[in-house]
Amino acid sequence: MNARKASISGLLILIILFLNVSNVFAESDKSIITVINKVSPSVVGVIGNIRQDSLDYQPGSDNMVFGTGVIIKSNGFIITNAHVVLDMENIIVVLSNSRAYQARLKAIDEKTDLAMIKIDKGGLIPVEFGNISDIQVGETVIAIGTPLSLSLRNSATKGMISGINRSIQSDYRFIQSDAAINGGNSGGPLVNMKGKVIGINSIKYSGTGIEGMSFSIPVDTVKYAISQFEKYGEIKRPYLGVTFIEGIAARYGLPSNEGITITDIKKDSPASKYRLQTDDIITGINEKSITTLVDFNEAMKNYLPGDSAILMIKRNDKVVKIKIVFGSTPKK
């Protein structure tokens, strides 16, 4: 009887030991591993050739482009950077399980640097998006992608959010972090420790040789682009027909209530129709304060061509409110 009990106990101990995976990692490493394991199946490699009529085509070179993408729907819709797939022919997507599929371009927008491609494969695991309010300076984030070579598919780099501002060239707000981003993992997700995607990495805005400064397209811009792509196949931006400049303080990131100044009004544009004038300073749209160009572009995400809005304008030291109806960007 005692021998029997000892055998059963021994077996049970073995089972318990087996079930408790030995804790060789620190708690934070385990979290990172968990996050990477959770998100990786939704991260894909994107590869293709540059079209011969592209300005980037180089005779004598293999003209191959690598990037990363993120599965957003189980039936094969994928988000990546516009610059990865722009001018790409023969787009191929490689899943985390090594299977590869032909992809087609569904929508592209260079201003946000986002594009949607589609593979005809079902049963995929889409990512979970976070919210812009989830993003906090100082939080740990992970950039997952296929850096440099497809044989390093789904590699991950860790970093910290340094700020939510813009890079030098962008029209929209960007997340700045120090998670290393390079040509191969551009288009891939920036993930928080809850395993939610809070940004899409962009080498276009990260540049090269600037260590510790990577830029990712924040989740609200990504969601905006996806919504527009799904409804319209493009981003329909409201059109005013003006050129703006920012106030000097705003350019330096200093607190300012100066607004943005109109420097040019296009002929036959909504701006000319509603008699906006050069040197008018736009300080708000529908009660929302505008101090920078990024503020304006971010505000425009809430409108479509044909929508109306009330502009708060400072004109010759007087404040006026002008109701305008946005037009559509003229086709070239």
Added chain:
Amino acid sequence: MRRIFSFILCILIILLIHISASASSGTLTISFKIGSSKIHINSILKTVESPYMQNKSVFVPLQSFLEAYGGEVSFKEKGKVNLIYRDTDISFTIGNKNYIANEISRPFIVAPKLVHSILMVPVNFLTDNFGGKLSYNKNNKTYSLILEDDGAITDFSTVIGSISKAKVGNSYFGWSISIPKGSQLVNNSFNSKDVSIGNDQRGIFIDVNVSVDEGKKYQDFINEMQKTSGNSSIGDSVSGKILDSSINTDTSLGFAEVLTSDYNSGGIIRRIFISNGYVYKLTFSSIKEINPKKLKKDTYFMSLLNSFTLGYKGNTKDVKDISKVKAGVVKFTDTNYGFSLNVPPEWETLDSTDFTNIPAIKIGLNNKEYITIYPEFIEGTTDIDEYGDTVKAFYNVNYNSKFYNFIDKKTSEIYNKKACKLLYSIDIKGAKSIFDENLIIEGDIIYHITIKSPEASYKSKNEIYGKILNSINYSSKNAESIKKYLEGSKTDAVMSRVGKDDNLIDFTEKDYKWKIKIPGFWLSIPYFEDNYKIFSDEKNQAYMGIESIENNSDTLKQDDKTVFDTLKSIQDGKDNYTFISKEIITEKGTTIKVHKYRLDDDKTDTHGDVIHYVINGEKYSYCFFYILQDIYASEKNAKEIKDIWDSFTVIK
């Protein structure tokens, strides 16, 4: 005891077995029961509109099932459905008896139905159009829709250029060659005249270049290579040092062979074949062996080299045909202006640089037969016919009537757009060419689309030229950036003008003590040496300059060609220059030496006299030089340059 032990062991075994995720194979299985809203897609439970049976047809929810396949279902307009899965594109209107699959109308065997606003289709509709097999298990009353082939790619050759076949060939130009296994097609020009195959692992690189036979002999090619060998500044130069050359006439297909060695490319063996109106240049290089003589003893290397044959016509099993020729033409797409056109495969891109630095599209056989597309920023032009008159008037005033003859002006059409056609001829050095110039407006840009052809063949090739013009397509994708670029170039030109308007201005060079009167539209071209002043008239491609050298006892004794860089850089018989004469004249109250050269560059189509006037002043000596090409040497232009020279005055 044994039973308990076995039971626990089984649990352990079960726990020990790691059940991996199902995604490693591509098979899709959708399991469902009639009347149940719960289905399993590869074991993952999903709730959908319940499948049902009607008149022996099993109906399933279209969107849920096709999206499980990986397809796309969209309802863009009310009642209209569009489905895409791999190569199949289907559209239909709910209630119609037919649907369109890849542009072909097909009847619904059983019509789709809306149930609780969900579109239900017979499962056959899915399997017939998108694949899959339906089976039924009587025991558990479960249907299984299995899609085995999910379209996964295993052949990446279209992306990485890998060539899986043992040989590569070009069925239009008629050649084929064996290649090492694992090679990549690194380059294939738009006309497939220039092909490069690389094999990184073996370090072997193969280039095949085809050009039209212009009557040169094997020895001519060898001589040319020897002249340019190692001089990368010369176009078409041979890299590396030539070690040996020979002409082989032993085989049925003779060839010239040149062995070179290059630090970067390794050992190189080049062979030239002349056959069937073409010249084939085959270049084999090995980065693993720098000595080509040793490569000649390498059995494998030589077996590949010797496998090059002519006469390949396509449709051979073990040969990958890389020809891009379709219906006797190749498509050229330009990266700048948005044009695409079909041209003969023998045509290639030609150098299009000229004084204006605005790049032009130029494709042709050579400088005697080509098409060029050139933009001009002309804001506010709306009537192409009127603009045609402006261009005609410009030619009449600025082209030398000795060489230029206007033929006709008429309306034409290019890519369904109204164009203005100007026909004229230019006859220089006994080679008369017809210019078929078509003007077309795109926004603020006028495109000059011009075919140049030798007069002798213009009529007989009229059909070919018509087909080229008719094949032109235009995309305005880059129109905004092109306009900005041209506007910028115009602004730069405006900033470089010597005068605000076109009237004569007094241009004085105080440091070097000379002055001239020059029309305001001439441009002052910056030069890194301040003793040089260069001017150009872009529209007439005239070029003028003044070099000033401070006098000393040496310079006053030396030959002009030693003193002045302008003259030093021109050598008789080199770079298409020919010495014509040197004479002494008396003008401006002093003795002036006149050096006359002739420039005849067939490659750039530049023909004209280059004149240098050397005049000694008190402190400085000057070389006033100009070139006005023959075609632009109209009475007006010739007088203009002469007037500028006449106005040249040394300031005391």
